[in-house]
Amino acid sequence: MTTEITFLSRGTQCAAWHLPARVDALAGSAGRPAVVMAHGFACTRDTGLLGYAEAFADAGIDTLLFDYRGFGASEGTPRQNVSFRRQRQDYHAAIAAARQLPGVDPDRVIVWGTSYSGGHVLAVAAQDPRIAAVISMTPATDGLVTLAHAARRGGIGHLARAISHLGLDVVRALARRAPHHVPVFGLAGSSAMIITTAESIDAITSIAGPTWRNEVCARTALEIGLNRPTTFAGRVSCPVLFQVGSIDSIAPPAAARRSAQKVESGVQLLEYPIDHFDVYEGPWQKQAVGDQLRFLSEILAPQPVSDHDQPSSAIG
Incomplete structure (x- = not known):
């Protein structure tokens, strides 16, 4: 059973699916564990994530899968604007909502992220010491490395186009006009934010849900290089699972490996011979x-429960 719920993030209503645990295999005295999930860069909850959420619910874990402000079924403007600061705030709000779900143990909440959100969950867990575990799948953990990688793939022409579109969107924002959008994914020579292959574009469109749009505010380019969740990795105190694609053409795997090395304890790093969208x-x-x-x-x-923890019987 999937239930539509909402929660507030900085006063704006966010939409989420709640999938209650279907078995009690992992229930403890304080309740069941919960996973909080969101998608990556400019993607929505209906794009390739429900299979993961269903698997968690089947295993006995409540799951909260949400859309960021300005995306999918969530409210908020401007639409399609990727702000890593706002998205991290939305994660914290979703975690607070998950802790209030009936029967959920508030101290056994896991944060799950993929691609861009695979970086968010490192920062969120570093900021919230109550987080029980982190799953970071095909993560983008260092915006500077990602930006340099994108520049190499797209070349000087792509960089010039990005600056032109960025400037236009900033001018429109200052004039309080509607945002100027560019495609999220596109082939070399296009104005897309992320230059990739035809195979990758086919992969994302094959799993795209009805609310996903291949567009993003051009101003987003200003923030990519500033988003460096790897700087939080050394402050994460809970167990972390990194899942890295060794031939990932969008999120550089070397950056993810370096982030994993910074986690002081409880880290697992698994690598797969896959590209970025193969995990969906x-x-x-x-x-x-x-x-x-x-x-x-x-x-x-x-x-x-040990004998020491059992309540003593009354005598007499």
Whole structure:
């Protein structure tokens, strides 16, 4: 069963799906664990994530899968504007909402992210020491590295086009006019924010849900280089699972490996011979979610109550 719920993030209503745990295998004395999930750069909850949420619910984990402000079914303006600061705020608001769900243990909340949000969850967990675990899948952990990688793929022409579109959008914002959008994904020579291959474009469009739009505010380019969640990795105190595509053409795998090395304890780094969008359907999706469930089962298994913890019987 999937229930539509809403929560407020900085006064703006965000839309989410709540999938209650379908078994009590991981329930403890304080309640069930919960996973809080959101998508990556300019994507929506209906684009390739429901299979992960269903698997968590089947394993006994409540799941909250939400849209950021300005995306999908959530409210907020401007639409299609990627702000890593706002998206992290939305994660914190979603976590607060998950902790209020009936039967959820507020101290066993896991944050799950992929691509751009695979970086967000590192920052969020560093800021919230109550987070029980982090899953960071095909993560973009260093905006400077991602920006340099994108510049190499697109060349000088792409950089010049990006600056031109960015300037136009900034002028429109200052004039309080509607944003100027560019495509999120496109081929070399296009005005897209992310230059990629025809295969990758086919992969994302094949899983795209009805609310996903291949467009983003051009001003987003201003923030990409400033988004460096790797700087938070050393402050994460809970267990972290990194899942890295060794041939990822969008999120450089070397940056993710360096971020994993900064986590002081409880880190697992798994690599797969895959590109960025291979984890959203097919055999690699099954492999990725299976590894996530194994990771979580070790962390979330209810602890047996010892004789010392049992209440004493009354005498007499």
